Amino acid sequence: MPHPFTTDDFAARMARATRAAAEAGLTGLVVMPGPDLTYLTGYRPTAVTERVTALLLADGREPVLVVPRLERPDAEAAPGAAAVRLTDWTDGTDPYRTAVAPELDPAGRYGISDSAWALHLLALQEALPDSSYASLTGALPMLRAVKDADELERLAAAGAAADAAYGRILKVAFAGRTENEVAADLADLLREYGHSQVDFTVVGSGPNGANPHHEAGGRTIGAGDTVVLDFGGLKDGYGSDTTRTVHVGEDVPADVREVHDVVRRAQQKAFEAVRPGIECQEVDRVARAVITEAGYGDYFIHRTGHGIGLTTHEPPYMVEGERQVLVPGMCFSIEPGVYLPGRFGVRIEDIVTVTGTGGQRFNNTPHDLGIVG
Known part of the structure; x- marks a missing residue:
């Protein structure tokens, strides 16, 4: 078996991604379930659903991982979890306004995962009408391209x-x-x-x-x-x-x-x-x-x-x-x-x-x- 990736590995990846976003003129990144989230945190939700999960990265701010409360134990077990501030939300609340939007610049421009569902992106735009978003692959095509x-x-x-x-x-x-x-x-x-x-x-x-x-x-x-x-x-x-x-x-x-x-x-x-x-x-x-x-x-x-x-x-x-x-x-x-x-x-x-x-x-x-x- 290959040597497992460590918390330090994921912390370094998130730091590189944050710097790359700033160099690309972005306020930060909104990373939703998919290969980019796995690469940056080691977290792979057991199911990708209508419940929003998002890693939020921005220069000068600590990484934040927003997850549904019922999935928090799985997120806490991810190898990169110790490198983020974990926050959760419960059913019956509006997670975009109460959990995600407070962590973002209301007028920021963010790279967002290609795999993000339309309903999540549209809900973010409704919660932060002055924010804007770019395809993460288009903005940072080299994010995962160079392997260690x-x-x-x-x-x-x-x-x-x-x-x-x-x-x-x-x-x-x-x-x-x-x-x-x-x-x-x-x-x-x-x-x-x-x-x-x-x-x-x-x-x-x-x-x-x-x-x-x-x-x-x-x-x-x-x-x-x-x-x-x-x-x-x-x-x-x-x-x-x-x-x-x-x-x-x-x-x-x-x-x-x-x-x-x-x-x-x-x-x-x-x-x-x-x-x-x-x-x-x-x-x-x-x-x-x-x-x-x-x-x-x-x-x-x-x-x-x-x-x-x-x-x-x-x-x-x-x-x-x-x-x-x-x-x-x-x-x-x-x-x-x-x-x-x-x-x-x-x-x-x-x-x-x-x-x-x-x-x-x-x-x-x-x-x-x-x-x-």
Whole structure:
């Protein structure tokens, strides 16, 4: 098990977030249940409901965590609870006016969690009509993007677990079984290797592989099918996400080999481009150039990558127009693909972290076209 995060870790995160908010011209932050609250306090409410829970951060003020009274014992047990002033409210009162508003500047501009419910935001605006709010991700896109050593350890372990699951799935039967059955095998393997949560098990066989986000379905996989396997979830609170493409049987058509080789080269070139100081969009450009030069540019229909951490998709994004520069500790996917409608798809994905000199993979299974039975 990785070393647990401490109260000091969460206090330092809240202090960094508060400074970043001030530098972004915000009065402070209103952080509601979701990955940002978990990151900053270690608190993950057992249920996200109409009862408001909010972490309030502002420069020059101590952090305050507002919770429903019936959930106070859970909040007090969170590892970051000792670093905040905890206050509660009871049913039958207006928590926005009595518990949240007194802690905020009536005319302040706050970053608010993307995951905040509309009813909470609207109630805050009604309680403080002169206040204003900005998307927390838009205002502070780097809040969770740079991982510390303990977070990197967790991401590496999650990647290794996904790799182990892939090694095992190559040994199961594909032909004559449905996508759903193979997806269930993948989910079981992820859990066997320590995942507490399975977020997705994409099994796109034959023409279904040409849909990048195909949900596994009832299609029976047959000999000669190319199959895209994209799977991941959370292990010790941090994400895994990897994709490999396999073929059912040794007789691989020339066009499948060609497309797979193009995607493999694009993924490798994009990985080699990773280094501190380049813009995120450059990773996308490098991968896209390889695929475009090979004549398949119109069939690479998504960004090259996304950040990963407490969630499997988060900033930064490897996409045209993203000018954020890479810095050591960033973690993201590199996953170019080619999708030929009605025929097949190919995608290869690794999670990568930025080091002081380049990139390091958290997925290390072969990039070869896997052969399954």
